[in-house]
Amino acid sequence: MPSLSDQIASRRTFAIISHPDAGKTTLTEKLLLYTGSIQTAGSVKGKASARHAVSDWMDIEKERGISVTSSVLQFTYEGKCVNILDTPGHQDFSEDTYRTLMAADAAVMVIDGAKGVEAQTKKLFKVCTLRHIPIFTFVNKLDHDTRDPFDLTEEIETVLGIGTYPMNWPIGSGRNFRGVFDRNSRHVIAFEGDGHANATKKVNEIEAELGDPALDELIGEENHRTLMDDIELLDGADNEFDLEAVRTGRLTPVFFGSALTNFGVEPFLKDFLRLAPEPLAYTDVLTGEKVEPSRPEFSGFVFKIQANMDRHHRDRIAFVRICSGKFERGMSAYHVQGDRTIKLATGTSMMADDRAIVDEAYAGDIVGLFDPGIFSIGDTVCAGKPRVQFPQIPTFAPEHFARITQVDTLKRKQFIKGVEELAQEGAIQIFRELGMGMESVIVGVVGVLQLDVLERRLKSEYGVEVSRHPLPYHEIRWIQNDPEELDMASLNLSRDTGRVEDMRGGRLLLFTNEFNVNWAEERNPELRLSEFGNVT
Numbered sequence: 001m002p003s004l005s006d007q008i009a010s011r012r013t014f015a016i017i018s019h020p021d022a023g024k025t026t027l028t029e030k031l032l033l034y035t036g037s038i039q040t041a042g043s044v045k046g047k048a049s050a051r052h053a054v055s056d057w058m059d060i061e062k063e064r065g066i067s068v069t070s071s072v073l074q075f076t077y078e079g080k081c082v083n084i085l086d087t088p089g090h091q092d093f094s095e096d097t098y099r100t101l102m103a104a105d106a107a108v109m110v111i112d113g114a115k116g117v118e119a120q121t122k123k124l125f126k127v128c129t130l131r132h133i134p135i136f137t138f139v140n141k142l143d144h145d146t147r148d149p150f151d152l153t154e155e156i157e158t159v160l161g162i163g164t165y166p167m168n169w170p171i172g173s174g175r176n177f178r179g180v181f182d183r184n185s186r187h188v189i190a191f192e193g194d195g196h197a198n199a200t201k202k203v204n205e206i207e208a209e210l211g212d213p214a215l216d217e218l219i220g221e222e223n224h225r226t227l228m229d230d231i232e233l234l235d236g237a238d239n240e241f242d243l244e245a246v247r248t249g250r251l252t253p254v255f256f257g258s259a260l261t262n263f264g265v266e267p268f269l270k271d272f273l274r275l276a277p278e279p280l281a282y283t284d285v286l287t288g289e290k291v292e293p294s295r296p297e298f299s300g301f302v303f304k305i306q307a308n309m310d311r312h313h314r315d316r317i318a319f320v321r322i323c324s325g326k327f328e329r330g331m332s333a334y335h336v337q338g339d340r341t342i343k344l345a346t347g348t349s350m351m352a353d354d355r356a357i358v359d360e361a362y363a364g365d366i367v368g369l370f371d372p373g374i375f376s377i378g379d380t381v382c383a384g385k386p387r388v389q390f391p392q393i394p395t396f397a398p399e400h401f402a403r404i405t406q407v408d409t410l411k412r413k414q415f416i417k418g419v420e421e422l423a424q425e426g427a428i429q430i431f432r433e434l435g436m437g438m439e440s441v442i443v444g445v446v447g448v449l450q451l452d453v454l455e456r457r458l459k460s461e462y463g464v465e466v467s468r469h470p471l472p473y474h475e476i477r478w479i480q481n482d483p484e485e486l487d488m489a490s491l492n493l494s495r496d497t498g499r500v501e502d503m504r505g506g507r508l509l510l511f512t513n514e515f516n517v518n519w520a521e522e523r524n525p526e527l528r529l530s531e532f533g534n535v536t
């Protein structure tokens with residue numbers, strides 16, 4: 001039996017992030033194919049296929065053919081137990097993705113080689129930097145015409161503000177794509193595909209050294225010459241491979257490949273597993289000390305809550321990132337925020353396309369706990385003493401706002417219960433307008449579609465009909481100053497700026513545009529604003 005520390009040391013837990021359509025799903029699927037976790041392509045949420053059935057718990061998902069929920073894919077490969085934290089494909093549900101990143105030890109950023117850094121990539125990257133986790137870049141779709149690789153790496157550096165270290169280098173792209181040069185082995189790995197997607201076939205890789213005349217034949221004389229020039233330039237650049245800089249998120253190793261044609265996926269996985277960190281230590285806010293993953297007693301925090309797929313049962317699944325020790329099904333643990341000891345009833349883990357009951361799990365793993373409605377996002381559960389408590393998960397800035405008002409005033413109780421429970425679950429954020437009652441609330445969401453989900457769920461699960469009035473706010477800032485230090489009413493603000501409180505008593509300002517944010521900062525020099533709530 002492997003020891004507790006061996007079990008933990010073998011864990012690698014990461015999330016894949018991308019702008020929609022860059023190839024996240026395809027890459028995930030290829031990783032599962034390579035590692036033998038699935039046998040056929042198309043099993044991972046091919047937009048209307050097998051995997052979809054798992055998360056297909058809401059009509060909205062079915063109607064619009066998108067995957068709203070996220071889960072965890074676990075597999076073992078070369079002695080490592082790998083957890084891929086799956087994230088919703090649709091950007092309207094990116095708040096779930098943001099929270100999932102709080103439970104990951106590394107991120108893989110997939111970039112479409114023709115498009116470069118896109119809007120959603122930037123947002124997700126910003127969230128990754130909150131935790132300084134290592135970020136690995138996979139530049140995808142080399143089988144299509146892509147931008148110049150020097151351009152792409154420069155864009156990553158300037159737009160995202162992270163150093164790049166190309167681990168391999170592409171030879172041509174599109175019809176002219178011939179393979180990559182691996183900078184570590186100094187070999188050319190030739191692309192043998194016909195440029196088309198045979199999704200399940202592994203592409204043959206042929207190795208040959210740079211300068212070898214045989215390469216002229218393999219990749220073409222001109223490509224060979226360009227490659228030698230490129231590599232000379234790269235080797236001459238003075239950014240060395242610095243593992244420490246990778247581990248702290250200051251340098252991103254960059255891989256070029258084509259997920260669809262399977263090219264470059266296996267070398268990427270191998271290097272990634274070599275360089276990605278073991279489970280990271282989270283901070284205990286009670287002592288300010290790190291809780292080492294090898295602490296024998298179990299501890300973890302809730303980063304995501306998923307409502308029951310069966311709408312007649314209010315139970316939910318609370319996804320817990322295990323931060324230390326070992327989880328055993330049915331064990332007792334202390335729920336810090338609820339201040340009581342509970343039995344951790346059911347552990348489920350999402351395998352590639354079915355749910356399996358988990359009997360035991362270790363630091364770095366994710367377990368889905370049965371939740372009768374007691375957990376909120378960010379809650380800590382821990383066994384043994386001394387007790388620990390993990391930091392709150394940051395609250396991410398919603399981008400759309402609406403005032404939601406109950407239509408039938410007799411249903412006040414259900415309305416409040418509904419919005420509060422859905423907010424607790426993390427589906428929406430709710431705000432109280434200063435001086436207003438609870439017959440209406442301001443709801444903030446990252447994507448507009450979440451408002452549709454809210455209306456539907458209030459109606460079907462709580463029997464409450466609501467009306468919705470969009471509000472013109474686009475920028476949200478949490479006030480960092482203490483209430484004693486700064487009175488919200490006394491701030492000098494433009495007339496269209498909203499003053500509200502969140503569920504945890506945090507104070508915020510809602511602005512209609514960036515200009516008014518700057519205006520407020522200039523007029524109120526003592527005011528300290530943050531784009532994230534609860535950042536510790």
Ligand code: GDP
Nearest residue numbers: 018020021022023024025026141144258259260
């Ligand atoms: P996601 O939205 O990031 O999960 O992207 P998907 O994996 O669903 O891919 C979006 C589209 O790009 C799909 O039609 C894929 O078949 C296609 N695609 C993904 N990877 C590649 C690639 O390496 N080459 C090409 N040509 N197309 C790709």
